Amino acid sequence: MSAAGVSKDLHARIYAETEWSLSHKLRHAAQSVVGRAYPRIFGMSREPSWLFFDLVFPTLGMCSFVFLLRSRGADEAWISATILASALLTFWTSVIWMMAGQFRWERDSGNMTLYITAPVGLGSIALGMAVGGAVGMAFRAGIIILGGSLLFGAQYEIREPLLLALTMLLGIAAMNALGVCLAAVFLVSGREADHLGDLLNEPMQLLGGLFAPVRSLGIFGLLAIGILPLAPAADAMRQLALPQLAATGLLPVPVELGILAVMFVVFSLLSHASLAYIERRGRADGKLLTRAD
Amino acid sequence: MQMESCSPVQIDLTSRTSRPFGPLRGNAADAARSLIASARLAWAIEGNWAEPFFLLVYLIIRPLAFLGLFLAVLSIGGALNPASIGFVVVGQAIFQIVGAAMQGPTHALLDDRERYRTIRYIFATPSSLLPVSIGRALVKALIAAISAVIVIGVGALIGMPMRAGGPDLPLLLVVMTLGPASIVGLGVALGAVCVQLRNDAWGYPQAVAGSVFLLCGAIFPLDTLPRALQLIGAALPMTWWIEGVRRALLGTASPGLLGELSTPLLLLVLTVGTVLITLAAPRLFRIGIDRAREKGFLDRSTAS
Amino acid sequence: MAISTPAASAAAVEVSGVGRVFQAKGGSVTALHNIDLRIEPGELFGLLGPNGAGKSTLIKILSTLLLPSSGSASIFGLDVVGDTARVRRIMNLVAGGDFSGYGLLTAREQLAMFAQFYGMPYAEGMRRVDAQIEAFGITDIRDRKISALSTGQRQKLNFARSFLNEPWMLFLDEPTIGLDVSAARDVRERVRAFQAEQPGRTVLLTTHYMAEADEMCDRIAIVDHGRILAQGTPTELKRMVQKETLFIVGVDELPAAVSLGTLRELPGVISVVVRDADGADGNGVGSPVTRLAIALREDAALGGVISALAAAGAHLREISKSEPTLEEVFVQLVGRGISESDSEQAL
Numbered sequence: 001m002s003a004a005g006v007s008k009d010l011h012a013r014i015y016a017e018t019e020w021s022l023s024h025k026l027r028h029a030a031q032s033v034v035g036r037a038y039p040r041i042f043g044m045s046r047e048p049s050w051l052f053f054d055l056v057f058p059t060l061g062m063c064s065f066v067f068l069l070r071s072r073g074a075d076e077a078w079i080s081a082t083i084l085a086s087a088l089l090t091f092w093t094s095v096i097w098m099m100a101g102q103f104r105w106e107r108d109s110g111n112m113t114l115y116i117t118a119p120v121g122l123g124s125i126a127l128g129m130a131v132g133g134a135v136g137m138a139f140r141a142g143i144i145i146l147g148g149s150l151l152f153g154a155q156y157e158i159r160e161p162l163l164l165a166l167t168m169l170l171g172i173a174a175m176n177a178l179g180v181c182l183a184a185v186f187l188v189s190g191r192e193a194d195h196l197g198d199l200l201n202e203p204m205q206l207l208g209g210l211f212a213p214v215r216s217l218g219i220f221g222l223l224a225i226g227i228l229p230l231a232p233a234a235d236a237m238r239q240l241a242l243p244q245l246a247a248t249g250l251l252p253v254p255v256e257l258g259i260l261a262v263m264f265v266v267f268s269l270l271s272h273a274s275l276a277y278i279e280r281r282g283r284a285d286g287k288l289l290t291r292a293d
Numbered sequence: 294m295q296m297e298s299c300s301p302v303q304i305d306l307t308s309r310t311s312r313p314f315g316p317l318r319g320n321a322a323d324a325a326r327s328l329i330a331s332a333r334l335a336w337a338i339e340g341n342w343a344e345p346f347f348l349l350v351y352l353i354i355r356p357l358a359f360l361g362l363f364l365a366v367l368s369i370g371g372a373l374n375p376a377s378i379g380f381v382v383v384g385q386a387i388f389q390i391v392g393a394a395m396q397g398p399t400h401a402l403l404d405d406r407e408r409y410r411t412i413r414y415i416f417a418t419p420s421s422l423l424p425v426s427i428g429r430a431l432v433k434a435l436i437a438a439i440s441a442v443i444v445i446g447v448g449a450l451i452g453m454p455m456r457a458g459g460p461d462l463p464l465l466l467v468v469m470t471l472g473p474a475s476i477v478g479l480g481v482a483l484g485a486v487c488v489q490l491r492n493d494a495w496g497y498p499q500a501v502a503g504s505v506f507l508l509c510g511a512i513f514p515l516d517t518l519p520r521a522l523q524l525i526g527a528a529l530p531m532t533w534w535i536e537g538v539r540r541a542l543l544g545t546a547s548p549g550l551l552g553e554l555s556t557p558l559l560l561l562v563l564t565v566g567t568v569l570i571t572l573a574a575p576r577l578f579r580i581g582i583d584r585a586r587e588k589g590f591l592d593r594s595t596a597s
Numbered sequence: 598m599a600i601s602t603p604a605a606s607a608a609a610v611e612v613s614g615v616g617r618v619f620q621a622k623g624g625s626v627t628a629l630h631n632i633d634l635r636i637e638p639g640e641l642f643g644l645l646g647p648n649g650a651g652k653s654t655l656i657k658i659l660s661t662l663l664l665p666s667s668g669s670a671s672i673f674g675l676d677v678v679g680d681t682a683r684v685r686r687i688m689n690l691v692a693g694g695d696f697s698g699y700g701l702l703t704a705r706e707q708l709a710m711f712a713q714f715y716g717m718p719y720a721e722g723m724r725r726v727d728a729q730i731e732a733f734g735i736t737d738i739r740d741r742k743i744s745a746l747s748t749g750q751r752q753k754l755n756f757a758r759s760f761l762n763e764p765w766m767l768f769l770d771e772p773t774i775g776l777d778v779s780a781a782r783d784v785r786e787r788v789r790a791f792q793a794e795q796p797g798r799t800v801l802l803t804t805h806y807m808a809e810a811d812e813m814c815d816r817i818a819i820v821d822h823g824r825i826l827a828q829g830t831p832t833e834l835k836r837m838v839q840k841e842t843l844f845i846v847g848v849d850e851l852p853a854a855v856s857l858g859t860l861r862e863l864p865g866v867i868s869v870v871v872r873d874a875d876g877a878d879g880n881g882v883g884s885p886v887t888r889l890a891i892a893l894r895e896d897a898a899l900g901g902v903i904s905a906l907a908a909a910g911a912h913l914r915e916i917s918k919s920e921p922t923l924e925e926v927f928v929q930l931v932g933r934g935i936s937e938s939d940s941e942q943a944l
Contacts, residue, residue, distance in 0.1 A: 008607055010638055010797045014673045014765050018683035020716070028716035035713030043701035046742070053496055060503035064512065065366055071513035072372035082366075110697030114758075117660050119685040120714040195347040203358035212365030283664045286619055286654075290662065 032124035033131060040098075040132025058144045059151075062086035065211050066152055077244050080155055083148030084241055085210040085234060087141035091172050092208070092230050094137045096200045099179030100186045102129055103278070104193050112289050116282070122275040126183070130176035137172075156241045163253065164240040170260040171233025177267030178229055184274040187288050188281075210234050213248040225250055229263050232256035327420040331428030335401070339433055352440045360385050360444055363512050375454045379543045382448030384511035386441035387472070387535045390434050391505060394476040396498040397433035398426040398484030403494055406591070416591055423578050426484050430477045438473075445542065456544030465541035467560060472534030475567040478574035479530075485581025489590060511535060516549035527551075530566035533559050608671075609766060609799035610636035610659060615668035617654050617823075628654040629823045631668070636816075638673075639796055641788070643814035644803040645923065651823040652803035653770050659801065660690045660768045672766050686716075688766040689759040693774030696751065700744030704735060704754050707743055708761065715762040722761070729757035733787060749780035756784055760791055767791070769802045773809060785813055807923040817923070819930060826930045831923065838921040838929050841867050841892040844899055847915035848906060850887050855909035857889075863905060865898025866891065886914050 020028070065082045106112045115125055148154050158164055182200075186193040205211065207220060208230030214221035215235075224231040236256040239249040251259075282289030363381045367373045402422070405412040415425060449455060483501055487494035508518070508526035515526050526532050536551055537559055546552030585591050612634035619626045629651045636642045644652040657663035659670055661681045670677045675684045698707050705726060712722030730739050733753045738746060746754065752772070759767060769788070773781040792798045804810050810817050811831050818828035827834060851857075851871075860869040872890040891902055899916075906913065 011607065011674050014687055014797075015675070015683075018675065018686045020686070024716065027718075031713040031716065031719070035710045038706070038710055039699040039702050042706075043699055046701045049496075052500070057496065057500055057503070060500065060507055064503075064507050067507070067517045068363065068366055068513045069369065071517040072367060072369075072377065074369050074371075078369050110692070111699075113662060113690070113692070114697055114711070115714075116662055117685060117688070117690045118711070118714045119682060119716060192344065192347060195344075195350055198355060199350045202355055202362065206358050206361045206365065211362055212369055216365055216368060283662065286617075286657070286663050290657070 028119070029121070029124050032120045033128040036125050036128025037132035037135070038128075040129060041135050044136055055143055055147070058086055058090055058140060059147055061089070062144060062148055063151075066148075075244075076153070076155075077242050079152050081238050081242055081245060082211055083145060083152065083154045084156075084237060086148065087144045088171070088230070088234055088237065089205065089210055090137045090140045090144065091134070091175060092204065092210075093201070094133045095175045095179035096182075096197050098133050099126070099129060099176055100182035100200070101193055101197055103183040104186050104190075107187065107289060116279065116289055122279060123272065126180045126271065126275060130173075130180070134172050134176065157243055158241055159243065160240060163257075164237060167233060167236045167240060167253070167257055167260065170257065170264055171229055171237070174229035174260050174263040174267055175233070177264055177271045180271035181267055181274045183271075184278050187278055204228060204230060207231065208234055209250075213238070213245075213250070215248060215250045221250055225256070225259065227263075229260060229267070232259045232263075236260075323420045324424040328424035328428040328431075331401075331425040332432050335397075335429040335432035336436075339429075339436055352436075353443055356385070356389055356440045356444050357447060360447070375452045376545070378448065378451060379453040379545075380514075380539070380547065381512050382445060382453050383539045383542055384535055386444040386448070387538050388506055388509070388511040388531075389441050389444070390437045390473060391476050391509070391511075391531050392499075392502045393437035394430050394434040394473060395480045395483060395502045395505070397430035398477075398480045399487040399494065399498040401426055401429035402484050402488045406488070412591055416586075422582055423481065423575055426481050426578070427477060430480045431473075434473050434477065454543060454545075456542060461541040461544070464537060464556065464560075468534055468537030468541065468563065471560075471563050471567045472531065472537070475530035475534070475563075475570045478567075478570035482570075482574045482577040482581070485578040485585075489581060489585045489588060505529060505531060508532070509535060510547065510551060514547055514549040515551050523550075528566075530563055530570065533563040533566065537563060607638075608635045609638040609640065609673055609797075610634065610642075610670070610801065611674075612655070612659070612670045613668055615655070615658060615665045615670055617651075617658060617663065618666045627823055629658075629665075632823075632825060634818060634825065634828070636799060636801060638799055639792065640815045641792060641800045641802065641813055643810040643817040644801065644820055645805065645807065645810045645817050645927070646820035647805055650820040652805075652820055654823075655820075656690075656768050656770050656801065656803055660688060661685060684766075686762075687764055688768065689762060689764040690768045690770065691752075691755050691759045691772050693752070693771035698743040698751070698754070700742060702743055703740050704743065704746065704750075705730065705739040707754065708758055711758050712761050717762070725761050725763075726757075729760050732760075732790075733757050734783070748775045749777060752776055752780070753784065756787060763795070765798055767798065767800045769800060771803055771805070773804070773806070781809075785809070788813070807927070811923050819923075819927060821927075821931050827926070834923065834926045835921045838925050841894060842896050843919040844891045844893065844902075845872060845888055845915070845917045845919055846891055846902065846906070846913070847886045847888045848911040848913055850885065850911070851889075852906075852909040852911050855905060855911070860889075860891070860902060860905060863898070863901045865894045866902060867894060868892045869902075888915075890919075 062083055065086075066079050069078050069082060103112065106115065115122065145154075182196075186196060189196055207217065207224040208214070208228055209217065209221060209224065210230065213235065214224055214231050217224065221231070225235065232251070233256075235249050235251070236253045239246045239253050249256075278288060360382065363385060364373065364378065367377055367381065402412065405415060412422075416422060445453070480498075483498055487497050490497070506512075508522055509515075509529050509532040510526060515523050515532065518526060532551070536547055537556075540546055540556060540559075546554075582591070612632050615629055615632045616627070617629040619628055632651075632655060634655075644655065646652055654663065658665050659672065659677055661677050661684055664678060671680075672684050672688060675687075677684055699710075702710065708726040708729065709723060712726055713719075715722075717725065730736055733756060735750060735753050735757065738750055743751070743754070752775070756772070767788075773784060776784065788800060792800060802810070802813060814831065816828060816830050817834060819826045819834070827837065857869045857871070860866060869889055869891050872888040874885060874887040891899070893899060893902075896918075903913065903916075
């Protein structure tokens with residue numbers, strides 16, 4: 001066979017190798033998600049400092065609000081609500097810094113180059129980050145609730161545990177999807193991304209009705225319930241875990257659950273667009289995906 | 294050709310007579326130059342002056358969001374009244390300066406080591422890292438002070454009761470001199486501790502600031518805390534600083550034990566605390582930097 | 598967008614009229630001007646040029662990191678713009694000075710993670726991971742955290758990662774930067790072994806180390822200011838500077854039985870001159886040596902010259918081939934040295 005013939009034979013063989021069946025693609029996507037979740041779940045616990053940051057940090061913020069409430073003679077149910085809010089806050093903080101801000105770190109460390117040139121897809125990477133982050137934060141949230149309950153005697157009356165679990169899952173999923181949407185903004189912002197993260201922290205805690213019901217914010221509360229996953233998640237979880245505070249909820253739990261579901265779908269679609277934008281713009285301008293030389 | 298022998302020049306490297314600031318390298322003029330240069334750099338980096346949106350975020354949006362959070366929580370307890378608003382507004386405003394000054398030196402050292410990779414070059418100059426750290430802390434505190442004024446202004450608009458006849462300016466001047474001095478000292482010492490750590494060190498100043506926030510009576514009276522924590526809180530200069538500002542602006546003392554102490558006693562405690570910290574801080578800084586140098590953390594990035 | 602069929606092109610890499618313009622403050626920068634390039638399957642092709650020449654830009658386009666502003670490019674017939682997903686399944690990339698990875702993972706875990714990203718079944722992936730760890734001699738650090746590895750170890754790990762999916766097309770962008778001599782040599786040997794394992798595996802290497810390009814590459818393209826100035830085998834490129842082959846032959850002394858004129862008349866000989874005559878160590882110490890500079894049309898003609906000298910009774914002391922370096926080729930083409938070009942870029 002001529003050299004040209006060998007070459008075309010090779011091309012045909014290579015082309016055939018690039019044909020992946022649907023099952024191969026699905027398996028690959030699942031493997032990629034697991035692969036990316038792995039450093040989040042197992043890597044993070046290898047630094048001894050995680051104990052400090054995962055235990056002390058969240059507890060400090062929680063304690064400040066608890067003592068503020070106690071100094072003003074608030075009902076003990078609000079102490080329990082504050083502890084629950086602190087647990088939920090860990091997920092929100094993770095969404096800002098470990099989802100939205102994470103792609104910038106991946107770019108600066110050179111990982112983004114490897115992800116783009118691998119057949120993995122940024123969607124799988126993002127999903128892996130979300131899953132890994134959620135698992136890690138779930139542990140942190142559990143410690144906060146346990147610690148808060150031991151320190152301050154918080155008590156909960158959960159009549160519908162499955163509904164509470166569903167609310168929490170949907171809330172986390174919607175928040176992470178929003179985080180991926182924001183990833184493009186963070187990447188484009190460059191160094192200003194740190195400032196963006198700060199903007200999304202405390203102001204969103206207020207708008208999200210974490211430590212005070214979103215109902216008290218009036219029209220801003222309504223807006224928040226409509227666009228910020230934190231708001232319906234916090235409001236619904238408070239009503240479900242503390243029935244005595246149900247009257248402080250802005251909307252009934254089923255409605256808020258529905259809002260979370262819609263948010264999840266909308267933000268998931270937007271996050272898909274966000275990732276496509278990141279790749280498209282990055283390949284076009286040559287700056288977004290690779291760190292400056 | 295024979296070389297003429299010459300006796301080597303004798304240089305006494307142990308003499309400290311030319312270094313009146315003890316652990317500082319160089320002399321006072323070097324230190325002042327370094328401090329000013331560092332302050333100018335910090336003003337450019339930290340101020341966001343070229344980015345109006347982010348200026349807005351740090352000077353106004355974020356501080357007011359914090360305030361809003363605390364006031365919203367107060368409203369839960371049915372305790373949203375002028376006195377409680379004043380208490381929280383002043384505490385929150387001043388604590389911004391505390392947080393900024395505590396985190397400033399650490400972030401400056403870590404920025405120079407991890408992001409800009411210039412710390413080895415600064416260290417190799419005849420100047421000391423101490424005035425560099427102080428310069429960064431002072432500017433961060435100054436920028437936070439601008440924000441504090443805005444918060445107090447907003448507080449006045451929403452019903453914070455000001456002292457009859459206006460602020461007690463002499464008292465305000467004294468506490469606003471002593472307080473920042475003590476907090477910059479603490480920040481510098483904390484920076485020297487954190488520079489001995491890996492990249493995770495970014496989070497420790499925030500944790501320390503969070504602990505101080507809990508203990509210094511910023512948003513709730515000290516008496517709310519368990520007894521042991523009250524004693525720790527009482528040992529912190531910022532507790533007395535915030536109380537001094539409250540008395541100067543609001544004309545009333547805080548509820549609880551702290552409020553029962555006289556203003557002269559408050560000033561005495563604040564002065565003693567500040568003097569102790571400003572004397573100890575340079576030493577602690579030097580020890581920390583030397584240890585970081587031993588471990589090799591001054592000249593290499595430790596980011597994981 | 599064009600989606601190629603597999604038989605459209607027999608080349609491993611086909612670049613046609615590719616240009617790339619970057620927008621910068623104050624105007625635009627043209628990094629590549631109308632590049633045409635063809636790399637055959639199984640070649641180790643080098644892109645040689647100073648910093649800022651456009652080498653990395655071209656690799657980024659071919660590795661689907663960057664879109665070309667004009668022109669088209671394909672990898673084994675797969676369009677890098679239209680068939681991105683397929684291209685990524687058969688290629689891999691190693692960049693020099695790369696500190697990617699998650700510091701808290703061990704070396705083995707890092708490789709295992711990337712094995713998942715390339716869609717290998719788990720067991721097969723781990724088999725390849727362990728095989729590459731052994732091949733690169735990094736077994737002793739397999740359980741060490743990435744953050745604790747030296748530059749050389751990290752780069753070996755990068756190479757190991759790049760071989761996991763057994764790519765048909767491997768891009769090496771200044772891969773030996775920051776490596777010591779020994780580590781660089783190990784890496785080069787491993788790349789050659791990788792190609793030898795499977796005919797058809799193609800490597801595109803960018804470097805500004807002339808010696809590396811000369812040693813490794815089957816063919817080289819010299820790039821400067823976004824243009825290919827010349828391409829060919831190292832020998833072909835050197836012939837641009839010096840068309841004939843030059844040998845330096847040292848003998849005790851030129852025998853009376855043979856003259857320079859006699860040697861010049863031998864087949865394949867272009868010219869023979871006495872280059873110098875001195876002591877064996879060049880400093881006038883030891884036995885005298887007469888060095889003849891013999892220009893030949895082809896290497897094979899040397900045999901005739903040596904035979905003639907030996908037959909005349911000359912004692913052969915030394916033989917060496919004198920070739921121009923690629924640096925000299927670059928100077929000839931560009932008018933300045935590659936390090937001068939780097940300085941210009943820096944300015």
